[in-house]
Amino acid sequence: MDLTGARWRKSTRSSGGANECVEVADNLPGRVLVRDTKDRDGGTLAFGPAQWQGFVTFAKKIGPVA
Secondary structure, eight states: OOOTTOOOEEOTTSOSSGGGOEEEEOOSTTOEEEEEGGGTTSOOEEEOHHHHHHHHHHHHHHOOOO
16 A cells, blocks of 8 residues: 555544554545554555544544543
């Protein structure tokens, strides 16, 4: 998967600490990418826009997980 055009941003829901951050790139057509900030080369998850929106909606509904 070619990620050269991905514009990564830190999730607004990530905590202030460096150990719990997620980055999202949603500027590529037809996919949303997610990676762990502390392990950027460790892998990237790819979602279709509808699947990503479903995840975000569900995550907002259940709230933070301790």
